[in-house]
Amino acid sequence: MAAPTRKAAIVGGNRIPFARSNSRYARASNQDMLTATLDGLVARFGLQDERLGEVAAGAVLKHARDFNLTRESVLGSRLAASTPAYDVQQACGTGLEAAILVANKIALGQLESGIAGGVDTTSDAPMAINEDMRRVLLAVNSAKTVQQRLKALAGIRPGQLLPEVPRNAEPRTGLSMGEHAAITAAEWEIGREEQDELAVASHRNLAAAYDRGFFDDLVTPYLGLARDQNLRPDSSPEKLATLQPVFGKGEGATMTAGNSTPLTDGASAVLLGSDEWAAAKGLPVLAHLVDAQTAAVDYVHGGEGLLMAPVHAVPVLLARNGLTLQDFDFYEVHEAFASTVLATLKAWEDPAYCKDTLGLDTPLGAIDRSKLNVNGSSLAAGHPFAATGGRIVATLAKLLHEAGPGKRGLISICAAGGQGVVAILES
């Protein structure tokens, strides 16, 4: 007989404001940011010297020296050094996947408490020596005699001295994520105007949430930054309309820097625990993580869009929980690009797609757009890849808590490699 399970409680979260690439956090490493984020969480919940069940976190862009990033961050934090930690990586799904991992262990009774998090820097991104150079140096290293060594070194050419800078590109297609998204946007005929409108709503909602103090217990300032640097409270459709497209080609190109997320630096963390643990610590329970699902699509040969995997994951999750897409009070759909969110919603409304591609008799249908990303999302906040999941989980949990018991929220996050991570939270 399977052991009875319980639902993991989300106690709260913390993140540092997200900064634009090569700006305020240019000198901060992933470890610096993750440590500061953990310390902010520790301060918020009085967890100094506490031995938690585990900390699971990760980064998408990682230096080789960061092989034990999360554990090193824990050791540098005010948590007890006896708190175990490990790194997780599932591209932009990292943060949510980490939360699911910790929540599942709590559900199984393997843990009483844990932190899930993520961090990324595009400013302090790792640079590798290029592949030719690497081969030369390996040859030098394995040379037995001085002569052999000199011979190997003589093989170095100027071009080999150029470092390899990581690109935000899919290894199997060579296309950037934006270019992939532009293909999907064209396929689903997502217009420029609706993308700009979604971007403006994101900025306005995020600004309003800051103004009403919503983030007072979710964000801790870092290096002089108190709000997300990318946030433009005065953003308007008129202003966004003036921007030139950056992804896609020719007349039909709709994706601009205004309706796509910029490269960002930042970190987030979520505190999870069993209800009993939270009660014993005198801590609140904002919501529970009810269930989660991942999916992947064949964007290389299968004709599906790179960022469409969440579209596949959600119906599976709904079916397992006996819910319809309309049974939610809040929807958090990660805004990698405005067009991604709009294509996702459109796909769920499309009878032919739902039948042929998702194998559903009836489409999932439309959602009440006033429940979508009500406190802004990645277009306004920015998207430090692995940190987005933690931002969304904590934000949604607080939203649900504010709305009262029995409210339900859906999270949908697309990730590189044609993957998607989705989850249901309930207050």
Place this chain on the structure above:
Amino acid sequence: MNDWYRNFANSGVGTTITRQLGLPRPAVLRRYEPGQPLLPGPAVVGSAAAGRLADRLTALLQDAGVPVQSLGTADGPEDGERPAAVLLDATGLTGPADLAGVHAFLAPAVKRLRPSGRVLVLADPPAEAATPAQAAARQALDGLVRSVAKELRGGSTANLVLVPAGAEEALAAPVRFFLSGRSAYVDGQQVTVSAPVAPAVQDEERPLTGKVAVVTGAARGIGAAIARVLARDGAHVVAVDVPAAGQALAGIANEVGGAALQLDITAADAASRLVEHLRERRYAGVGPGVDIVVHNAGITRDKLLVNMDADRWNTVMTVNLQAQLDLTQALLDADGLLRPAARVVCVSSQSGIAGNRGQTNYAASKAGVIGMVRAWAPEFAGRGATINAVAPGFIVTEMTASMPVGTREVGARLNSLQQGGLPVDVAETIAWLAQPASGGVNGQVVRVCGQSLLGA
């Protein structure tokens, strides 16, 4: 923060130079450290008339492990250890003639006082005197103590505690405070005790054990020092500051093993959010509630009155006064959240007593705090709680560090101790008022100003 002048004046060369030039020679003050004895030497206890407190004082000192030199005669022992404190029971005076006894006792005793010594006079309140002559004698002590404070050197202080009939039980906490290093920068002051609402015994090493304390403006300066001292004394600290100060706030919370609450105390829903936070969290392993509230957050927006815009006026009034009123009222109204023996301490300022050029808004707000505390004291006593104000003088913080050197150096010396106070001095006074044993100190305004010349 470093007092370079004080360090210089106490160095070898500095001593010579400052002596020759007749410059002030500020002493290194005796400040409290955990584990320290109450006094570094013996105390002398004497009476001016048929006082009712001398025996109680002697017992209290012996309890605290302080050797007591009882002066049978006014001259006292010429040999033996020099006293670290001189305590005079001046209760029972009937008229000015009795003051001769005060002089006769104090003069030789004070002469032998050690550096960082303490002169503490206990007396009856003039307002309760039976005759004008008695009132005159009692009031005379006020002038006497203030003058002694000004004559003392070497970091010594003199203070006056007024003890109405029936309030004797309240004595221990103030006496301990004024003798200890906790009162290093409290000089020339007067505190009136009242019958303690709920007499309490406490662990003198960790008097705040198990208490939950909310401190506003805790991210830096005096507030950070308050958080540290309350935590050192055993309290679980909820450190509050504006969200923008969150990084420093988290640092303080983690340092003192407390919690950080990012909250602008002037937000429209600040009071309800504080109440909700305290309801939702159960700090220190007990049910929801708070024992100690320190209203420390404060701002200045200086301008001469004639040049002051409404914005400067209003923001200062809102942060420094209205927020204190609103948060306190909300806690009083939140059923049971403010625990029965609660201690509320409100930070006022010397400017609120003496006034200050360019600070009409600030001084008004800080004087308002004093009015608030006095008006609330009876209601607090009714529920077994206390509310008091602390008025810092010149305290060396980041704020004062950015003042022009001239203004700062002069400002720092305009007091009997010839130096600026430290944030920890304000914090120690607040921590004392927060003690369970301080139930007999209510509705008081304690200045932490080294007996500032301003508004004295």
